[in-house]
Amino acid sequence: MASTPVHGGTDSMAMPPYRALLVVDIKDFSGYPGRWHEDMTRAVPDILTGAFARSGWSESPSMERFSDTTGDGYVLGFEPSMLPLLVHPFLDNLQQELEYRNKVAPVAPAAADRTLRMRVSLHVGSTTDSGTNRLGDGSGAARIALHRQLDAAAVRHLLEESNPRTTLVAAILSSRAYEDAVLSGYSGLDDSLFVKAPVEVKTYRDEAYLYVPRPSGGLLHRGFRVPEVPAAPSRAAAEASTPSDRSRADLGQSGATRNISGIRNIGGISNVGGSVFGDNRPQTHVGIGDINTASGPIRTTRRDTHAPRGDQQIGPRTEHHGPEHYGQGHQFAAPLDRPNFGDSNFTQGSPTTAPDPGAVDEKGTSGVEGAHDD
Template identity: 40%
Template structure:
């Protein structure tokens, strides 16, 4: 018997049997283009090639050329792009880069006549990922979660509900990214500018706490209400407010007053009152 077959590849990393160092923590930046698959096929390659150039241009304009020049495990997904970077730069990626990307896409829409409008969902995350400097680098849970954040319902809803002439960027941050870069005070945006959302993906077992950020909103944002909305909310939503008024129920019983452990019952039908017995005062 001849054993000339090539050695089979390793198919498991043998988890949970021995301890090993974590891979370095990376900042993860991923983008997806809205409506890519509905574009005519002739546009797909053009748009796929344009996306890395848009990222490079916007990062350079934001003073973050190092993020692009030093990018780790870069990869195109056809309708998107992903790269890793030094996580210490995450606050600067959140601001000013997200605003700069919005401005670059708005300028493209205004001046690049005859080309398709480009609107992007952006996912930002921080986590441990290996970089093997080949096509298989950067694989891990943190990368998978970043793609799930991009596909989550809240960030998709923003671009669907906001004007395509105003809102070109909708970003979703993982809770770790928000906590480390925003709550810490290092990012140049107040935490109140971000909206907490449940990030879920249709058909996928994924549900995480995440945070939306929209540089140029032009429509409703999840969980945000105005003072007018709150004024029109039913009083039941605010039990400290009593509803007063006059109610009438002929030949019946009315309940009056705010119920807090008791009720006042009044019978308004005098004809239903019993007649006094003989020998007693009425």
């Protein structure tokens, strides 16, 4: 029945009648050789007729209003009173019909190693219906929702996660179809056999319900829902999980060897941008020059602090930066003209000006031998 204008000078129109809507789709239709596509398209109505016959209808249901091919599937419209029967026993009988066809009369002989499987979408809503099954019948928002459900990841997941030789039918029902046919009790199936799932296809958003007549494989182990992909952490969260400079410094206090952002710590001796040689005692150096310790040389051009038990030697300079020395070794503040002093050995360049043997520094000591700590 076509929609007709309502008298009264308004743009309102009578709503098209409600119809129970069914659409089926062959899984991986394009994966079959092209030479078999026509045969598969022609076989779909026959498969549906076989499933209807298994449901107790000797021929195509008398309540059918319109039908149309989709190329790799088929769409049908019925009187709304047929909706519970399309849920059960039709879906279970479609599974049985496909099992029979795959074993006895495969649609594509060249692809006999592949089983024919179908996705099914059920909905109920207002659609156009001329009563003559003409082009354009079944149009409307309900028809769009019917096909969006069929393309949902949730129903595709049902066939992808199951055994291809066992699970041949995966169905999705709109919320309205589920409420009218299942929750009402008219379909004869318990609502615990259905799993609620979101549908998000293009701009279409809704909740639907999944049903599988014969689940297998991953569906039994992991369930019907599509696994959720963890959201990528936000930039703020990533920065919060990154150790701060203070945290890196704290990590360097442990005795374990660690390398954090180029800072390597070995047994409490730390160095930035260079090599470190020494024992496990904290060693720092303030000034510009080289340090010799009891266990090896530390070369640095950084202003650090030095407090080991070794000696600190300051060679000939024209300026000084106030070095500090804490330790038990000798400190020399003047040029040296001999390679050793007591238990200390030195290697340095020749002074630019020969020292005066008779010169005495402010402390009353010879410039040749220098001065040392107490």
